[in-house]
Amino acid sequence: MVDVVMPRLSDTMEEGELSKWLKNVGDAVEKGDVLAEIETDKATMDLEAFDSGILEKQLVEAGTVVPIGTPVAVIGDGSGANEAPAKAPRAKAPRATAGEKPGAKEDAAAQQSTPDGDRDPEPLDEEATRRPGRSSAPSSQQSEEMGSAHSSRARMSPLARKIAKDHGLDPATIIGSGPQGRVIRADVEAAIASSPPAGAPARRDAGETVRDDEVVPVNRIRKVAAKRLTESQAVPHFFLTSVVAVEKLLDFRTELNESLESHGTKVSVNDLFVRAAAVTLRRHPEANSSWNDDSLIRHARVNIGIAVATDAGLLVPVVHDADTKDLGSIARETVALAGKARDGKLSPDEMSGGTFSISNLGMFGIDQFTAVINPPEAAILAVGAAVPVPMLRDGHLVEVPKLKITLTVDHRVMDGAVAAGFLRDLVAALEHPLRLIV
């Protein structure tokens, strides 16, 4: 089976609309047949089949826009076709199945000149396949199937791979426009052209020992994070910091956990922040919003993302409807989400839909920091470590635990005074924790 991918039909094309299917599932197709019409940024063009066989699947509906390299159809021998005719016409079966042509598969770099379309060599092939001793060669179809079992590695020409490596690009991030989505030189060069220049190489003084930089491949989590964080750079930010006296909050937590002990539930400081943020956001819908190009979206739900450090990278699972959940529910949910995050088992649902996020580096002894907004959210709260601060109370010097929280705000969504109002109420909720249970 061979995937038919959205081809790159012009230098500037990044995506194409599959505007019209001209072959239906189950149709026999010959190499060169027009499968569909594609509308690019420039013109409507034909999508031709590179392989002969049966159109087994249409992976996108007419009218769908997909990036180049995206599979849009599958051509096979008909065995996988949903509505394939009971028996595919023999003449239309992929010719490469003849044992005579073990080398005809394109990826085996093989080409016989004559067994191709314009010459009709079928009689020769059939004659040849009847000959003894020649049937043991693996058919290219078998090879293709064997190949697809290992298809997780991106198809990439050696030249493209070398250029990508020289530029420190991860091949997996490059969309291929070659046959079966192969990444070719042109794709890598386009990727290089569209990516910001890497940091200028450090200058080396003469005589200094040369220590080569190491290119470390990154996983998908880091790639996604990098992309999202880069998007976030386009957001006009400002930062507000407040000091929170957390004596009552910590006492409240201790008391709460004592009472919940029999339930096996343990509320963390972070859970208290989730609940505090949620109840405060409910009263400040302007902070539970997103910028929408020329309008604002006021989110109906209050979904709090919590930044979780994992071995694989930063993940932000989401406690949905945190404003309607009690502290016990939130505590149980965050424990479960953090566990799944560490095990890499978070579902997409559990990582999406956030309207506000909290990042807590207090456990690392960080006093204060600013977090980067997780678009399209409008704000993120950075929580520092609680530290004892000397304070006069009733004429006595006492230690009071305090911590600093910093709100990073999308200025397009909120102005300083509005954000300050939200932060003031959040501080109040944290300093009067009984508000967290109503």
Next chain:
Amino acid sequence: MTELSYRQALNDTLRAELTRDENVYLIGEEIGVFEGSYKITAGLLAEFGPKRVVDTPISEEGFTGVAIGSAMLGLRPVVEIMTLNFSLIAIDQIVNHAAKMYGMFGGQVRVPMVIRTPGGGGQQLAATHSQNLEVWYAHIPGLKVVAPSNPADAKALLTAAIRDDDPVLFLENLALYNAKGEVPDGEQVGEIGKAAVAREGSDITVVSYSRGVVTALDVAEQFASDGVSVEVVDLRSLRPLDRDTVCESVRKTSRAVIFEDDLLSYGIGAEISATIGEGAFDWLDAPVRRVAAAEVPLPYSKPLESAAMPDAAALSKVIRETLAASGFTGGRRG
């Protein structure tokens, strides 16, 4: 420079070497009185007499063996085997004797001989008389195999082959004998084992030899009018093989197609493809493709014979597919 046919260039070269060195002699079937099945030895019997131009019975194993023995004793025989197909009768002499003597006798004896023989199909001579078996000999250490594609190289390489102290299989092609080309005047001694860039190009490399080079150059010319720059590498020598020139070209173009008259499986193209994989892997932007003969005994019927042989249309098609597979955007059709 003089424009000569491939046939005339060979004839002139044989005459020049017979004249220059009295140890050179010709031996083969019908090469004297009949002047050769393909008239390569025309006029030479009359000029040099029967001791220098020796007619033999139909006895490939015998006269090849005679040549080997005489070469070991200091003569420089130039054997004509009527076609490459008949060399199979003498293959034990060639592979197990001519090729092995120097090594097996510790360098005490050399075998300075040439076996001239035409290969190739397209003349309706049917399956047994139309083969390209050059890879059989190119496989054997101790032999040299040259396959010139034009009259100038035919002259220079035949001269070099006759003067070489090792056995050289000199592959001609029935379809090339009438091909004409400019040939430098005077003595020309080619270098065995050196490929030529027959046409410079930047977009794709076509590697070929013998008759295939002529087709490749025609195809390159057609592509040039479409704005595609095809480089043609003429191997000229199949053993030793000039791997550097092939890889250097592919490192420049990033794309390669091999056009070969022999069969696809285990053919010359397989060796070239492996060479490119070993020497230019990181420069490849598309799989190396091969255009070769269909794997059937070559039919006698003209339409079937034509269908089974690799031709310009097949080569053009694979060039276009290779360009398309690697996002080629140059050219007028780009």
